[in-house]
Amino acid sequence: MGSLVTTSGSQQGGHLMQLNGPEVFGVETRQILEYMRNGPSVVSVSREPLSKELQRSTDNMETVVFDALAYAKIKTSLVGMHLPKTWRQRLFDQLDKLHDTSDWEDGDQPVTRESFETFLRTVLTIRPPPRPSLGLTSSGNLLAAWTIESDRLTIEFLPAGRLRVIVSRTMDGQNQRAAMDTTSDMLIRVLAPYDPARWLENAK
Amino acid sequence: MEHIDYPHPPITEAIIEIRFVEPIDAKTVEAAGHALSRNYANTQPWRNQNIAVKLNPAGFVEESITETKLGQKHSSSDQSQIAISSPQLFLVSQLPDYPGWDNFFLRFRRDWELWKSAAGYRKLSQLALRYINRIDLPADGPTVRQNDYLRIYAEVPDEMGPTTAYSVQVLLPLQETRSQLSINSGVVASVIPGHLSILLDQTVACAVAPPQRDDELLEMLARFRIEKNRAFELCITDKARELFRRG
Numbered sequence: 001m002g003s004l005v006t007t008s009g010s011q012q013g014g015h016l017m018q019l020n021g022p023e024v025f026g027v028e029t030r031q032i033l034e035y036m037r038n039g040p041s042v043v044s045v046s047r048e049p050l051s052k053e054l055q056r057s058t059d060n061m062e063t064v065v066f067d068a069l070a071y072a073k074i075k076t077s078l079v080g081m082h083l084p085k086t087w088r089q090r091l092f093d094q095l096d097k098l099h100d101t102s103d104w105e106d107g108d109q110p111v112t113r114e115s116f117e118t119f120l121r122t123v124l125t126i127r128p129p130p131r132p133s134l135g136l137t138s139s140g141n142l143l144a145a146w147t148i149e150s151d152r153l154t155i156e157f158l159p160a161g162r163l164r165v166i167v168s169r170t171m172d173g174q175n176q177r178a179a180m181d182t183t184s185d186m187l188i189r190v191l192a193p194y195d196p197a198r199w200l201e202n203a204k
Numbered sequence: 205m206e207h208i209d210y211p212h213p214p215i216t217e218a219i220i221e222i223r224f225v226e227p228i229d230a231k232t233v234e235a236a237g238h239a240l241s242r243n244y245a246n247t248q249p250w251r252n253q254n255i256a257v258k259l260n261p262a263g264f265v266e267e268s269i270t271e272t273k274l275g276q277k278h279s280s281s282d283q284s285q286i287a288i289s290s291p292q293l294f295l296v297s298q299l300p301d302y303p304g305w306d307n308f309f310l311r312f313r314r315d316w317e318l319w320k321s322a323a324g325y326r327k328l329s330q331l332a333l334r335y336i337n338r339i340d341l342p343a344d345g346p347t348v349r350q351n352d353y354l355r356i357y358a359e360v361p362d363e364m365g366p367t368t369a370y371s372v373q374v375l376l377p378l379q380e381t382r383s384q385l386s387i388n389s390g391v392v393a394s395v396i397p398g399h400l401s402i403l404l405d406q407t408v409a410c411a412v413a414p415p416q417r418d419d420e421l422l423e424m425l426a427r428f429r430i431e432k433n434r435a436f437e438l439c440i441t442d443k444a445r446e447l448f449r450r451g
Contacts, residue, residue: 040330040332040384040386040407040409040411042219042221042295042332042334042407042409043219043221043288043293043295044217044219044297044334044336045217045219045277045286045288045297045299046216046217046297046299046336066246066248070246070279070283073282073283073284074283074299077282077283077284077299077300077301078216078299078300078338078395079395079396080300080301081212081213081214081300081301081451082340082396082451085301089282092281092282096281120395121395121397124395124396124397125397184397185397
């Protein structure tokens with residue numbers, strides 16, 4: 001019988017010292033940890049922390065937009081093995097077009113990291129999703145819409161996995177509309193009365 | 205051990221890194237960056253930040269952040285291809301989709317030639333190859349048996365019940381290449397719904413008399429790759445291979 005890892009409450013693996021108080025460690029343990037730190041050091045781009053000194057001035061919109069797009073593309077790449085390749089490239093093209101600031105109003109913001117993370121998590125929940133039309137709110141929340149004939153599903157991706165959903169669906173000859181706040185994990189369940197497969201082919 | 209090309213490799217980043225004995229002056233770094241920039245859509249300033257956790261003499265945990273000097277980071281438009289030039293190091297990084305060793309190594313050779321054409325010969329202090337893998341295990345129930353997929357993990361007695369997280373590091377000498385294999389593995393926060401993710405992070409590095417000539421450097425990297433592949437295949441099971449085949 002081998003080891004098991006529980007899926008509930010799993011946390012990011014961290015340095016041993018960060019998980020325990022200093023009084024736990026005796027001399028021998030400290031020696032082991034010191035030895036472990038002597039492994040080769042190689043910079044990782046995907047895992048590098050954000051340098052506070054390099055946080056951009058919000059006055060430089062070009063830089064702010066670049067950083068937002070770079071973050072979104074890197075995050076997508078890191079889960080790219082679970083997404084169709086063409087889907088990812090089309091997403092990047094759509095994001096680039098959305099962030100053409102020549103059409104922006106004063107105060108418009110690029111996609112926020114938090115909104116994009118919710119979008120990505122939702123996409124992975126219903127993967128592979130049909131390609132949506134994308135939009136951006138002025139505050140930087142990503143919007144996705146799927147339209148089949150007169151039936152439309154619109155989702156605004158909020159921070160922390162939250163979604164704002166608007167459904168418009170013709171059922172038995174009558175138009176049904178609903179607006180709901182939910183989460184990416186609950187999306188398919190709350191859409192069940194409206195047959196989410198209408199828009200999301202592989203919705204479970 | 206035979207090398208296998210997987211349709212869906214779990215690679216999240218592949219890195220070839222060269223470190224120098226003496227820091228390179230800012231003007232040369234800028235010139236090298238300018239040479240590299242012609243092959244990349246974007247160039248930004250870059251500063252390497254290291255976060256070290258240690259115990260101070262009083263026995264309390266102390267976190268220190270050290271930053272090396274400014275360099276340049278070059279990236280492709282989709283951010284999957286990266287090159288970094290700084291006073292301390294030169295590196296080429298590849299994020300998914302991993303294009304295969306031949307294409308990755310070709311880009312490294314191209315950029316290394318450009319870098320050298322601007323900076324000239326600099327004595328190497330370390331040559332390293334690092335592959336970071338994130339293995340996403342389908343979680344059909346409340347627990348996942350990691351030894352179904354991995355042969356490297358922290359094993360605890362069954363009577364203690366399932367673990368929430370673990371972290372393992374092993375360092376192994378590689379005599380033939382005078383280098384060291386470092387493997388770090390542990391549970392990481394999963395970004396894939398319904399999965400549990402485990403990191404398998406391998407580095408092969410030579411810091412003791414690293415090769416200084418290009419032909420020796422390239423040959424050593426090729427040998428590093430063989431060592432890395434061998435270690436990877438030894439660390440995974442057929443069930444993991446099936447994940448990488450079917451996606």
